[in-house]
Amino acid sequence: MPQPLIENPAMAQKVARVLKAIAHPVRLQIIELLESGEMCVGQIVDALHAKYPITSQQLNTMCDRGVLTQRRDGAKVFYRILNPSVSDLLQCLYRNCDSHNTDQT
Amino acid sequence: MPQPLIENPAMAQKVARVLKAIAHPVRLQIIELLESGEMCVGQIVDALHAKYPITSQQLNTMCDRGVLTQRRDGAKVFYRILNPSVSDLLQCLYRNCDSHNTDQT
DNA sequence: TCATTATTTTAGCATATACTAAAATAGTAA
DNA sequence: TTACTATTTTAGTATATGCTAAAATAATGA
Numbered sequence: 613m614p615q616p617l618i619e620n621p622a623m624a625q626k627v628a629r630v631l632k633a634i635a636h637p638v639r640l641q642i643i644e645l646l647e648s649g650e651m652c653v654g655q656i657v658d659a660l661h662a663k664y665p666i667t668s669q670q671l672n673t674m675c676d677r678g679v680l681t682q683r684r685d686g687a688k689v690f691y692r693i694l695n696p697s698v699s700d701l702l703q704c705l706y707r708n709c710d711s712h713n714t715d716q717t
Numbered sequence: 718m719p720q721p722l723i724e725n726p727a728m729a730q731k732v733a734r735v736l737k738a739i740a741h742p743v744r745l746q747i748i749e750l751l752e753s754g755e756m757c758v759g760q761i762v763d764a765l766h767a768k769y770p771i772t773s774q775q776l777n778t779m780c781d782r783g784v785l786t787q788r789r790d791g792a793k794v795f796y797r798i799l800n801p802s803v804s805d806l807l808q809c810l811y812r813n814c815d816s817h818n819t820d821q822t
Numbered sequence: 823t824c825a826t827t828a829t830t831t832t833a834g835c836a837t838a839t840a841c842t843a844a845a846a847t848a849g850t851a852a
Numbered sequence: 853t854t855a856c857t858a859t860t861t862t863a864g865t866a867t868a869t870g871c872t873a874a875a876a877t878a879a880t881g882a
Contacts, residue, residue: 616811617742617749618764624742627810631745635736636840637722637729644722653859659723666841668860673839687849687858697813704809705732706721708802741870758829771871773830778869792828792879 633677634698638662639670642691643698646680650692738782739803743767744775747796748803751785755797 617624634640638660645651645659657667671691674680681694693699722729739745743765750756750764762772776796779785786799798804 615749617746621742621746624745627745628740628742630810631736631740635733635740637726637733640729640732640736641722641726644720654857663842664859665843665861669840672860684848684859689859697810700813701806701809704806705735705802708805759827768872769829770831770873774870777830789829789878794829 629677630679630695630697630701633674633679634701636670638666639674639679640702642667642670642674643679643693643702646691646693647699647702650683650690652685652688652690654688656691734782735784735800735802735806738779738784739806741775743771744779745807747772747775747779748784748798748807751796751798752804752807755788755795757790757793757795759793761796 617627634643641660642656645656651659653664653668653671656662656671657664660667671680671682675682675691675694679693679695679698680691682689682691684690722732739748746765747761750761756764758769758773758776761767761776762769765772776785776787780787780796780799784798784800784803785796787794787796789795
Protein backbone atom coordinates (compact mmCIF):
# COMPACT_ATOMS: atom_id res chain seq x y z
CA MET A 613 0.00 0.00 0.00
CA PRO A 614 2.44 2.70 -1.19
CA GLN A 615 1.59 6.37 -0.64
CA PRO A 616 -2.21 6.10 -0.72
CA LEU A 617 -2.78 9.77 0.11
CA ILE A 618 -0.61 11.09 -2.69
CA GLU A 619 -2.20 8.83 -5.26
CA ASN A 620 -5.65 9.54 -3.89
CA PRO A 621 -6.28 13.19 -2.99
CA ALA A 622 -9.92 12.43 -2.22
CA MET A 623 -8.78 10.08 0.53
CA ALA A 624 -6.44 12.78 1.83
CA GLN A 625 -9.40 15.14 2.06
CA LYS A 626 -11.53 12.55 3.81
CA VAL A 627 -8.85 11.74 6.36
CA ALA A 628 -8.19 15.45 6.97
CA ARG A 629 -11.88 16.04 7.62
CA VAL A 630 -12.02 13.28 10.23
CA LEU A 631 -8.93 14.68 11.93
CA LYS A 632 -10.29 18.23 11.93
CA ALA A 633 -13.55 16.98 13.36
CA ILE A 634 -11.82 15.66 16.48
CA ALA A 635 -8.84 18.03 16.74
CA HIS A 636 -10.10 19.99 19.73
CA PRO A 637 -9.51 19.31 23.43
CA VAL A 638 -13.18 19.27 24.40
CA ARG A 639 -14.18 17.16 21.42
CA LEU A 640 -11.48 14.61 22.25
CA GLN A 641 -12.74 14.45 25.81
CA ILE A 642 -16.31 13.96 24.60
CA ILE A 643 -15.25 11.09 22.37
CA GLU A 644 -13.41 9.54 25.27
CA LEU A 645 -16.53 9.75 27.42
CA LEU A 646 -18.73 8.22 24.74
CA GLU A 647 -16.41 5.26 24.28
CA SER A 648 -18.16 3.65 27.25
CA GLY A 649 -21.61 4.21 25.73
CA GLU A 650 -24.12 6.91 24.92
CA MET A 651 -24.67 9.88 27.23
CA CYS A 652 -27.05 12.80 27.29
CA VAL A 653 -25.86 16.39 27.05
CA GLY A 654 -26.29 17.13 30.73
CA GLN A 655 -24.18 14.16 31.74
CA ILE A 656 -21.43 15.26 29.40
CA VAL A 657 -21.58 18.84 30.68
CA ASP A 658 -21.24 17.57 34.24
CA ALA A 659 -18.42 15.15 33.43
CA LEU A 660 -16.39 17.85 31.69
CA HIS A 661 -17.31 20.70 34.07
CA ALA A 662 -18.14 22.55 30.85
CA LYS A 663 -20.82 25.02 29.78
CA TYR A 664 -24.04 23.85 28.20
CA PRO A 665 -24.02 25.87 24.95
CA ILE A 666 -20.40 25.10 24.13
CA THR A 667 -20.90 21.40 24.75
CA SER A 668 -24.03 21.37 22.64
CA GLN A 669 -22.20 23.17 19.85
CA GLN A 670 -19.30 20.72 19.87
CA LEU A 671 -21.71 17.78 19.89
CA ASN A 672 -23.54 19.18 16.89
CA THR A 673 -20.28 19.87 15.09
CA MET A 674 -19.29 16.24 15.47
CA CYS A 675 -22.72 15.06 14.34
CA ASP A 676 -22.49 17.27 11.26
CA ARG A 677 -19.11 15.74 10.47
CA GLY A 678 -20.23 12.16 10.85
CA VAL A 679 -18.35 11.41 14.07
CA LEU A 680 -21.37 11.14 16.39
CA THR A 681 -25.09 10.53 16.10
CA GLN A 682 -27.95 11.50 18.42
CA ARG A 683 -31.32 10.26 19.57
CA ARG A 684 -33.94 12.06 21.63
CA ASP A 685 -35.62 10.35 24.56
CA GLY A 686 -38.14 12.68 26.10
CA ALA A 687 -36.50 15.91 27.12
CA LYS A 688 -33.05 14.43 26.90
CA VAL A 689 -30.86 14.00 23.83
CA PHE A 690 -28.37 11.17 23.82
CA TYR A 691 -25.20 11.17 21.77
CA ARG A 692 -23.02 8.25 20.78
CA ILE A 693 -20.07 7.48 18.53
CA LEU A 694 -21.07 6.79 14.93
CA ASN A 695 -17.68 6.49 13.24
CA PRO A 696 -15.67 3.75 14.98
CA SER A 697 -12.45 5.00 13.37
CA VAL A 698 -12.25 7.80 15.88
CA SER A 699 -12.08 5.35 18.78
CA ASP A 700 -9.22 3.55 17.07
CA LEU A 701 -7.50 6.88 16.54
CA LEU A 702 -7.86 7.81 20.19
CA GLN A 703 -6.35 4.50 21.25
CA CYS A 704 -3.45 5.15 18.89
CA LEU A 705 -2.98 8.61 20.40
CA TYR A 706 -3.00 7.19 23.90
CA ARG A 707 -0.26 4.76 23.01
CA ASN A 708 1.85 7.57 21.63
CA CYS A 709 1.28 9.94 24.51
CA ASP A 710 2.04 7.12 26.91
CA SER A 711 5.33 6.24 25.30
CA HIS A 712 6.21 9.94 25.40
CA ASN A 713 5.11 10.39 29.00
CA THR A 714 6.76 7.30 30.41
CA ASP A 715 10.27 8.49 29.69
CA GLN A 716 12.10 9.44 32.90
CA THR A 717 10.21 12.41 34.42
CA MET B 718 -5.67 3.77 31.87
CA PRO B 719 -9.16 5.23 32.41
CA GLN B 720 -10.14 8.47 30.68
CA PRO B 721 -6.73 10.12 30.54
CA LEU B 722 -7.95 13.14 28.58
CA ILE B 723 -10.70 14.02 31.01
CA GLU B 724 -8.44 13.73 34.01
CA ASN B 725 -5.66 15.55 32.20
CA PRO B 726 -6.82 18.58 30.19
CA ALA B 727 -3.23 19.51 29.40
CA MET B 728 -2.83 16.19 27.61
CA ALA B 729 -6.08 16.86 25.74
CA GLN B 730 -4.64 20.17 24.56
CA LYS B 731 -1.40 18.55 23.51
CA VAL B 732 -3.11 15.81 21.54
CA ALA B 733 -5.43 18.34 19.90
CA ARG B 734 -2.46 20.41 18.81
CA VAL B 735 -0.79 17.43 17.15
CA LEU B 736 -4.01 16.55 15.36
CA LYS B 737 -4.56 20.12 14.17
CA ALA B 738 -0.99 20.25 12.93
CA ILE B 739 -1.59 17.38 10.52
CA ALA B 740 -5.33 17.80 9.78
CA HIS B 741 -4.94 19.12 6.24
CA PRO B 742 -4.83 17.16 2.98
CA VAL B 743 -1.54 18.61 1.79
CA ARG B 744 0.13 18.27 5.18
CA LEU B 745 -0.92 14.62 5.37
CA GLN B 746 0.55 14.02 1.95
CA ILE B 747 3.79 15.72 2.95
CA ILE B 748 4.10 13.52 6.03
CA GLU B 749 3.47 10.48 3.88
CA LEU B 750 6.26 11.54 1.53
CA LEU B 751 8.69 12.15 4.37
CA GLU B 752 8.08 8.73 5.89
CA SER B 753 10.61 7.36 3.42
CA GLY B 754 13.20 9.96 4.42
CA GLU B 755 14.02 13.64 4.17
CA MET B 756 13.25 15.64 1.04
CA CYS B 757 13.93 19.19 -0.10
CA VAL B 758 11.13 21.62 -0.86
CA GLY B 759 11.45 21.33 -4.62
CA GLN B 760 11.14 17.56 -4.51
CA ILE B 761 8.00 17.84 -2.39
CA VAL B 762 6.52 20.46 -4.70
CA ASP B 763 7.11 18.17 -7.68
CA ALA B 764 5.77 15.06 -5.95
CA LEU B 765 2.54 16.82 -4.97
CA HIS B 766 2.17 18.89 -8.14
CA ALA B 767 1.76 21.79 -5.72
CA LYS B 768 2.80 25.43 -5.66
CA TYR B 769 6.03 26.51 -4.06
CA PRO B 770 4.77 29.14 -1.60
CA ILE B 771 1.91 26.99 -0.30
CA THR B 772 4.19 24.01 0.19
CA SER B 773 6.76 26.15 1.97
CA GLN B 774 4.06 27.58 4.22
CA GLN B 775 2.73 24.15 5.15
CA LEU B 776 6.24 22.90 5.84
CA ASN B 777 6.91 25.84 8.13
CA THR B 778 3.59 25.37 9.88
CA MET B 779 4.54 21.79 10.70
CA CYS B 780 8.00 22.84 11.86
CA ASP B 781 6.47 25.46 14.16
CA ARG B 782 4.20 22.81 15.62
CA GLY B 783 6.94 20.29 16.24
CA VAL B 784 5.95 17.80 13.58
CA LEU B 785 8.89 18.34 11.22
CA THR B 786 12.38 19.74 11.38
CA GLN B 787 14.57 21.23 8.67
CA ARG B 788 18.22 21.48 7.69
CA ARG B 789 19.79 23.60 4.99
CA ASP B 790 22.33 22.12 2.58
CA GLY B 791 23.57 24.80 0.24
CA ALA B 792 20.69 26.34 -1.63
CA LYS B 793 18.34 23.53 -0.70
CA VAL B 794 16.38 23.05 2.53
CA PHE B 795 15.59 19.51 3.58
CA TYR B 796 12.66 18.61 5.80
CA ARG B 797 12.08 15.44 7.80
CA ILE B 798 9.71 14.06 10.40
CA LEU B 799 10.62 15.07 13.94
CA ASN B 800 7.68 13.69 15.90
CA PRO B 801 7.40 9.95 15.25
CA SER B 802 3.86 9.90 16.66
CA VAL B 803 2.51 11.33 13.43
CA SER B 804 3.81 8.36 11.44
CA ASP B 805 2.04 6.01 13.82
CA LEU B 806 -1.11 8.07 13.46
CA LEU B 807 -0.95 7.91 9.67
CA GLN B 808 -0.56 4.14 9.80
CA CYS B 809 -3.59 3.97 12.07
CA LEU B 810 -5.56 6.14 9.65
CA TYR B 811 -4.58 3.91 6.75
CA ARG B 812 -5.86 0.84 8.55
CA ASN B 813 -9.17 2.56 9.19
CA CYS B 814 -9.58 3.91 5.68
CA ASP B 815 -8.71 0.49 4.34
CA SER B 816 -11.30 -1.33 6.41
CA HIS B 817 -13.84 1.26 5.27
CA ASN B 818 -12.84 1.05 1.64
CA THR B 819 -12.72 -2.72 1.40
CA ASP B 820 -16.43 -3.16 2.02
CA GLN B 821 -18.28 -4.13 -1.16
CA THR B 822 -18.08 -1.23 -3.59
C1' DT C 823 29.06 41.51 -9.87
C1' DC C 824 25.28 39.36 -12.37
C1' DA C 825 22.24 35.79 -13.42
C1' DT C 826 20.07 31.74 -11.91
C1' DT C 827 18.08 28.44 -8.86
C1' DA C 828 15.88 27.51 -4.40
C1' DT C 829 13.08 29.03 -0.89
C1' DT C 830 10.64 32.24 2.17
C1' DT C 831 8.06 36.24 3.29
C1' DT C 832 4.63 39.76 2.72
C1' DA C 833 0.16 41.86 2.15
C1' DG C 834 -4.39 41.15 1.33
C1' DC C 835 -8.55 38.71 1.35
C1' DA C 836 -12.03 35.05 2.25
C1' DT C 837 -13.57 31.65 5.11
C1' DA C 838 -13.62 28.84 9.33
C1' DT C 839 -13.33 28.30 14.24
C1' DA C 840 -14.20 29.28 19.06
C1' DC C 841 -16.32 31.53 22.46
C1' DT C 842 -19.87 34.41 25.11
C1' DA C 843 -24.25 36.00 26.76
C1' DA C 844 -28.86 36.00 25.87
C1' DA C 845 -32.90 34.28 23.85
C1' DA C 846 -35.52 30.53 21.94
C1' DT C 847 -37.27 25.84 21.65
C1' DA C 848 -38.81 21.14 23.27
C1' DG C 849 -40.65 18.12 26.57
C1' DT C 850 -42.71 17.08 31.22
C1' DA C 851 -45.57 17.65 34.88
C1' DA C 852 -48.47 20.30 38.12
C1' DT D 853 -51.67 27.27 31.15
C1' DT D 854 -47.73 27.63 33.90
C1' DA D 855 -43.45 26.39 35.56
C1' DC D 856 -39.54 23.73 35.16
C1' DT D 857 -35.84 20.98 33.12
C1' DA D 858 -33.11 19.99 29.03
C1' DT D 859 -31.14 21.53 24.99
C1' DT D 860 -30.35 24.44 20.94
C1' DT D 861 -29.97 28.64 18.49
C1' DT D 862 -28.72 33.37 17.67
C1' DA D 863 -25.92 37.40 17.23
C1' DG D 864 -21.74 39.25 17.91
C1' DT D 865 -16.85 39.23 18.25
C1' DA D 866 -12.10 37.62 18.12
C1' DT D 867 -8.80 34.78 16.28
C1' DA D 868 -7.06 31.24 13.10
C1' DT D 869 -6.61 29.20 8.67
C1' DG D 870 -5.83 28.91 3.70
C1' DC D 871 -4.90 30.86 -0.44
C1' DT D 872 -2.94 34.13 -4.06
C1' DA D 873 0.23 37.08 -6.41
C1' DA D 874 4.16 39.57 -5.87
C1' DA D 875 8.34 40.71 -3.71
C1' DA D 876 12.27 39.46 -0.97
C1' DT D 877 16.08 36.54 0.53
C1' DA D 878 19.82 32.94 0.16
C1' DA D 879 23.18 30.29 -2.19
C1' DT D 880 25.74 29.08 -6.38
C1' DG D 881 28.31 29.65 -10.38
C1' DA D 882 29.71 32.29 -14.62
